[in-house]
Every structure is written in structure tokens, then in C-alpha cells.
Amino acid sequence: MFSKGQIIFGVLFFIAFVIIIVFTYRKDMKLHKRFYAGSIWILIAFIAFILFIVAIKFFLKA
Numbered sequence: 001m002f003s004k005g006q007i008i009f010g011v012l013f014f015i016a017f018v019i020i021i022v023f024t025y026r027k028d029m030k031l032h033k034r035f036y037a038g039s040i041w042i043l044i045a046f047i048a049f050i051l052f053i054v055a056i057k058f059f060l061k062a
Contacts, residue, residue, distance in 0.1 A: 002010075025032075
């Protein structure tokens with residue numbers, strides 16, 4: 001389906017992308033801690049909301 005060159009390019013691109021993302025995140029960690037201090041609660045609320053919707057769908061399936 002993919003040629004050997006395409007697979008090699010894809011793997012190298014993925015590795016480079018992950019390295020750049022990790023480097024950038026570590027560089028901006030001070031800003032993240034200052035400006036996004038309470039964002040974990042928004043993530044928890046979002047996951048809880050999705051689970052609530054799934055539960056409603058499951059129980060009202062009848």
C-alpha cells in the first residue's frame with residue numbers, strides 16, 4: 001500500500017514532530033503554569049459531561 005520511502009518518511013516525520021512538540025512544551029512550561037493553572041478542572045468537567053451523555057444514552061436505550 002505504501003512504498004518503503006513513504007514509510008521511512010512517515011516514521012522520520014513523526015519522530016521529528018514529537019521531538020519538536022516536547023521541546024516547545026518544555027520551553028513554555030512557565031507560561032502554562034501561570035496562565036492555565038485551573039484548566040485541569042475544565043478537562044475533568046468536559047470528560048464528566050461526555051460520560052453523563054453516554055450514561056443517558058445507555059439508560060434510555062430501552
